[in-house]
Amino acid sequence: MSQYLYHCQDCDKEFTQNLHISDVEKAEIKCPNCGGKRVHQLVAAFSAVTAKKS
Numbered sequence: 001m002s003q004y005l006y007h008c009q010d011c012d013k014e015f016t017q018n019l020h021i022s023d024v025e026k027a028e029i030k031c032p033n034c035g036g037k038r039v040h041q042l043v044a045a046f047s048a049v050t051a052k053k054s
Contacts, residue, residue, distance in 0.1 A: 005044040010036030 001018045008015070008031035015032055029039050 003044075005042040006031075006039045007042050008034060008036050009038040009040070010034050014042065 001020055002024075004017050004019055004024065006015055006017060006029055007013070011031060011034040013031065013033045017027075017029060019027055024041075028037070030037055031039055
């Protein structure tokens with residue numbers, strides 16, 4: 001599962017949702033604060049840890 005960052009236009013709050021990558025497009029995201037459906041996904045920074053090659 002991946003964590004996605006959203007912003008609610010109704011209450012102006014940001015929140016995260018844990019979703020499978022295959023569910024992102026078809027999920028109906030609701031704001032956990034106000035229940036609003038006017039949300040949009042934000043761009044979030046991330047980092048990846050990889051093994052060092054010798």
